[in-house]
Amino acid sequence: MDLIYWKDKAREAGFSEVVELKMETLVVNPEVRKMCEANTCGQYGKNWACPPGCGDLEECESSLSVCDCGLLVQTVAQLEDSFDFEGMAAAGSTHWKNFSRLRSQIQEAKAKKGDSLDVLALAAGSCTHCKTCAYPDDPCRFPEAAASSVEAYGLLVNQLCVDNGLAYNYGENTIAYTALFLFK
Numbered sequence: 046m047d048l049i050y051w052k053d054k055a056r057e058a059g060f061s062e063v064v065e066l067k068m069e070t071l072v073v074n075p076e077v078r079k080m081c082e083a084n085t086c087g088q089y090g091k092n093w094a095c096p097p098g099c100g101d102l103e104e105c106e107s108s109l110s111v112c113d114c115g116l117l118v119q120t121v122a123q124l125e126d127s128f129d130f131e132g133m134a135a136a137g138s139t140h141w142k143n144f145s146r147l148r149s150q151i152q153e154a155k156a157k158k159g160d161s162l163d164v165l166a167l168a169a170g171s172c173t174h175c176k177t178c179a180y181p182d183d184p185c186r187f188p189e190a191a192a193s194s195v196e197a198y199g200l201l202v203n204q205l206c207v208d209n210g211l212a213y214n215y216g217e218n219t220i221a222y223t224a225l226f227l228f229k
């Protein structure tokens with residue numbers, strides 16, 4: 046696994062910040078899953094990529110444990126003010142585009158190399174690939190395009206950022222979205 050190569054690719058994909066993940070900082074915290082269950086985002090039990098559809102915490106932890114190395118990435122954007130909801134949505138959309146671009150490149154490389162390259166990619170927020178998620182009546186329509194969030198896997202994003210030398214908050218009138226690419 047050439048992590049330096051994928052670090053460069055992550056920057057080319059548009060991410061503002063890219064760091065190699067310290068694998069020991071991947072600490073699954075049951076309290077994060079409880080935050081999902083509180084359903085402040087309204088997506089709990091509504092999306093295959095969110096809890097409980099994405100699997101219980103033990104399954105998520107098991108998927109994380111087979112990864113060897115990874116990249117922690119962020120899209121950071123300037124807002125006009127703290128009520129700039131349009132700017133926040135635009136930054137979220139840019140983050141998703143950056144995420145999809147890099148993941149597609151990794152998936153293409155995997156198709157060429159076979160099983161020697163695989164990735165678990167975790168994004169920010171619920172999966173919005175379909176207008177309405179197929180959960181729970183039908184299986185996920187696009188498993189290759191769906192993405193769970195870092196939080197859905199029980200990882201506390203601000204702690205993960207701090208532990209890997211990244212800021213979580215870039216100051217007044219900014220927003221940062223975080224994602225994780227884990228290679229197996």
Ligand code: SF4
Pocket residue numbers: 092093094172173174175176177178179180184185186187188190191192
């Ligand atoms: S790809 Fe569609 S069906 Fe699958 S998790 Fe995302 S929104 Fe739901």
